[in-house]
Amino acid sequence: MNSIKKNVIVIGSGIGGSAISALRSSRGFKVTVLEKLDIIGGRCCSRERDGFIMDLGVHTFSMSGAGPLGEVLRRCGIDDSNVISWSYTRNPTQKLCYQGKLIEYPRDIETLGVSREEFSRVMGAVISMPREEISALDSVSLMDWLSSLTSNQVLHNIFAYIAELYFIATIWQASAGEFIRSMQIQAQKRASGYPAGGCRVIPQAYLNVLADNGGEVRTNAGVKRIIVEGQEAIGVELESGEVLKGDIIISNVDPGQTFLKMVGEENISGDFSEQVKNIKYTPGAYVMKFALKKVITREKFIMYIPCPDVTDYLHRLEEGEVPEKVNLMIPVISNFDPGTAPEGHQLIIAGSFPAIEPKWDAWRRAVLNSVKDVFPDIEDHVLFIEETHPGVVGQLMGEGGAVIGMSQTIDQIGEKRLKQQTPIKNLYQVGGEAGGWGIGTELAANSALELNEMIE
Numbered sequence: 001m002n003s004i005k006k007n008v009i010v011i012g013s014g015i016g017g018s019a020i021s022a023l024r025s026s027r028g029f030k031v032t033v034l035e036k037l038d039i040i041g042g043r044c045c046s047r048e049r050d051g052f053i054m055d056l057g058v059h060t061f062s063m064s065g066a067g068p069l070g071e072v073l074r075r076c077g078i079d080d081s082n083v084i085s086w087s088y089t090r091n092p093t094q095k096l097c098y099q100g101k102l103i104e105y106p107r108d109i110e111t112l113g114v115s116r117e118e119f120s121r122v123m124g125a126v127i128s129m130p131r132e133e134i135s136a137l138d139s140v141s142l143m144d145w146l147s148s149l150t151s152n153q154v155l156h157n158i159f160a161y162i163a164e165l166y167f168i169a170t171i172w173q174a175s176a177g178e179f180i181r182s183m184q185i186q187a188q189k190r191a192s193g194y195p196a197g198g199c200r201v202i203p204q205a206y207l208n209v210l211a212d213n214g215g216e217v218r219t220n221a222g223v224k225r226i227i228v229e230g231q232e233a234i235g236v237e238l239e240s241g242e243v244l245k246g247d248i249i250i251s252n253v254d255p256g257q258t259f260l261k262m263v264g265e266e267n268i269s270g271d272f273s274e275q276v277k278n279i280k281y282t283p284g285a286y287v288m289k290f291a292l293k294k295v296i297t298r299e300k301f302i303m304y305i306p307c308p309d310v311t312d313y314l315h316r317l318e319e320g321e322v323p324e325k326v327n328l329m330i331p332v333i334s335n336f337d338p339g340t341a342p343e344g345h346q347l348i349i350a351g352s353f354p355a356i357e358p359k360w361d362a363w364r365r366a367v368l369n370s371v372k373d374v375f376p377d378i379e380d381h382v383l384f385i386e387e388t389h390p391g392v393v394g395q396l397m398g399e400g401g402a403v404i405g406m407s408q409t410i411d412q413i414g415e416k417r418l419k420q421q422t423p424i425k426n427l428y429q430v431g432g433e434a435g436g437w438g439i440g441t442e443l444a445a446n447s448a449l450e451l452n453e454m455i456e
């Protein structure tokens with residue numbers, strides 16, 4: 001069949017779904033994106049409230065346009081810097097609030113008891129590691145690898161904290177290979193940042209490419225069923241009963257829903273059905289978003305580690321405890337983009353990962369307690385506070401409110417990940433659950449870039 005005439009149906013407009021729709025439409029395919037919600041972007045969506053742009057989650061992007069998020073646009077023949085304007089975390093430098101002490105990170109690392117030589121040796125091992133050696137560490141835990149290099153408790157705490165931010169995984173579950181791969185490229189690019197207009201501008205930029213290429217995105221268009229005939233996907237049925245035929249169907253929806261509900265277990269083998277049922281998803285996050293009447297800080301990004309032993313902290317979380325103070329990632333969104341808050345106002349977000357136990361009152365207290373270590377009078381300036389917890393994300397996106405998707409733990413990395421290609425002919429998966437590598441949205445964008453090369 002001539003590829004120009006191929007109809008592609010993409011189910012879901014998250015980063016993976018919108019990216020593949022831009023990439024396919026740029027190659028001449030006729031693409032329709034079907035999104036069940038009234039807004040696009042999936043976990044990378046934003047809404048407006050009282051002049052603030054409120055992201056669903058708490059986002060910064062490890063490589064901004066310099067990584068796969070920009071690469072998607074470049075592969076569509078677009079100069080990404082003309083489409084998305086990024087503000088970088090490095091200006092002013094990120095801060096670390098470590099057990100109550102606020103330092104410039106990594107410049108002042110020595111004040112925490114880590115010699116410059118020790119820090120350079122460990123970071124040097126990450127940054128200079130050849131690709132083949134990194135892949136050999138895919139099934140080794142970050143804790144085991146780091147322990148072979150240093151016993152410094154502060155470095156263990158910082159690496160454990162970064163593994164939480166990157167993969168929502170504990171230091172003993174996170175893959176050393178995936179961690180090093182992600183940190184190495186992040187260090188090379190030095191481009192971590194946030195886009196002007198809120199995180200929604202990224203999927204929107206992809207869907208603008210789709211529209212320019214004659215494709216279509218339909219919101220409030222939930223898919224009920226993927227129509228399979230003789231082991232081949234031929235179309236979809238919407239919740240409304242409408243049927244759309246397609247030559248290629250790409251699902252950005254989690255594999256549980258895609259295969260066990262939309263395709264139906266009767267159409268897949270018992271082995272594959274078991275594989276899908278056994279996928280482990282990342283845990284969720286507890287996020288508080290402070291819309292303030294006043295500008296209280298010039299900082300952009302603060303990492304917050306209150307406890308002396310992060311391993312012990314993570315074990316306590318796993319046992320269902322919510323400590324009085326919790327690790328936080330604190331991006332001050334309106335200092336990245338003043339347009340995300342009305343003039344003279346400020347938007348500060350504090351997210352804690354992983355939030356395992358659904359004790360939301362305890363999480364609310366713990367996050368507030370912790371934020372007040374950094375901004376003691378924050379409550380005096382609050383216009384409103386929004387919270388996002390895994391219950392909210394789960395209701396919208398499924399997967400129990402997972403932050404990312406299929407977890408990047410030692411048992412689910414590299415070759416052990418679910419692939420974009422599925423046992424059903426002409427049906428593909430894309431996003432945080434299929435192939436790819438990297439951090440959050442970049443994992444999903446990499447999944448789309450890989451898939452684009454797989455389809456003729």
Ligand SMILES: Cc1cc2nc3c(=O)[nH]c(=O)nc-3n(C[C@H](O)[C@H](O)[C@H](O)COP(=O)(O)OP(=O)(O)OC[C@H]3O[C@@H](n4cnc5c(N)ncnc54)[C@H](O)[C@@H]3O)c2cc1C
Pocket residue numbers: 011012013014015016017034035036037040041042043044056057058059060061062221222223224252253285287351388393396397402403404405430431432433439440441442444
């Ligand atoms: C609290 C939080 C904080 C985060 N922080 C960061 C961060 O700092 N940096 C970072 O890079 N990443 C971060 N992430 C992760 C990042 O947002 C996700 O990994 C990424 O956006 C997932 O993209 P995806 O392609 O897997 O699609 P998803 O976001 O999973 O989108 C799937 C889409 O499919 C739609 N859909 C579902 N069912 C149907 C159906 N039946 N029919 C039609 N459509 C359907 C959904 O509505 C959704 O739009 C965070 C996520 C959360 C929740």
